[in-house]
Amino acid sequence: MSCTVRIPSPLRSYTAGASMVAAEGGSVAQVLASLERRFAGIRFRMIDEQSRIRPHIRLYVNTTEVTALSQAVATGDIVHVICALSGG
């Protein structure tokens, strides 16, 4: 299944500046693994060693907050990655 992932500004250095990238997978975990294969290192910026979403990151599938990486992703879904911003 193919979806679109919206990349937050602080992580766009991994995607050569792209704000939207295509990814594959039927779950959030698979989508993140697909991202990692293309953009090495990006998953660790979102997910810690215990496979938990980092506290300054939020993930959504469309407008549903991701609380478990097993959450389903369907073809055409948009996965939003939101990262805390500190600038003022």
Place this chain on the structure above:
Amino acid sequence: MPLSPSELSRYHRHIALPELGKAGQERLKRARVLVIGAGGLGSPAALYLAAAGAGTIGLVDFDRVELSNLQRQVLFDGAALGRLKTEAARERLLALNPDISVAAHTLTLRADNVLDVLRGYDLVLDGTDRLATRYLVNDACVLLGKPLVSAAIHRFEGHAMTYLPGSGPCYRCLFPAAEEGVVASCAEAGVLGVLPGVLGTIQATEAVKILTGIGEPLVGRLLTYDALELRFVELPVTRRADCAVCGDHPSITAPRDSGEVCEPATASQVRRLAAAALHELLAVEETRAGLILVDVREPHEFATGHLDGARNIPLADLERRLGELAAQRTPVFLCRSGRRSLTACALALSRGIEAPAHLEGGLLAWAAEVDPQFEVAAG
């Protein structure tokens, strides 16, 4: 608090709005709004609040106006360079609207003063550039029951959200924790000058709505804005029952300073190298061989220019890649300003690496003191 004939004329276009009217304008006149950070966000927010007739505006900032501020901080002009932001901003706001009062709080908000500063206001706008201050202000607003309108920016992206105590989530529900340094600041990453104009005016809009009791506030909805795509996205945020400050069993019951780059105990164990001192160490083969230069900036910053022999491990990857550092060599962490490298030292110490070093003042200091040709990426 009746409006004077001059005020009736000045605010005519507000009063002509049935939703707001004369009663709403009088509520604005009675209102006391605190703007935290007279920077990119605070500038447009404070200007519009002054123009709108918010009766008392407080400004919190400890900084002075620098030339690099003028690209986006529209409160200031060239004549304000070097002046305290709070004082220059106060004059600007009073010139715009002499019927209001402006209070300057020239200080750094800390756990021991935040409640006293916030207590005198009805609503708080957060436009700070420090994560630690964001959490401190959020916690104080929850504890005092004050509405908080928050925004943040980075490069071409911005966030805005309103927090009403007792109604919906707080900032800690949105992001339970965030470490300074892991989340890059505008100074390190750059920011489109007009971006805070969009977010700051959204904050002022929210403030006017809440103070006059009109419309639907941005509560429980995170608004994200991407200037490059000119796209707004709204995502739901719910209150967390386990939130440390507004949850069912809060662990934070008084303001506390947190998120400092380096705790004092840690700081004493870090070897702080001035640019000239590092230059001397690198010039001698024997001492150079005992060091490993670790540049913790983002890859695109590293690509612009880096010290010979430095390896790039972005701060966010450092925890996972600490094993790459040879135990017998002393790591010297490098970044743009010395902030991320100090955080890297703290992380290294916490993982058992003894006496890590960092370049005090970062590569900016290197360029200023050692190598004027060295190019430091804006981020």
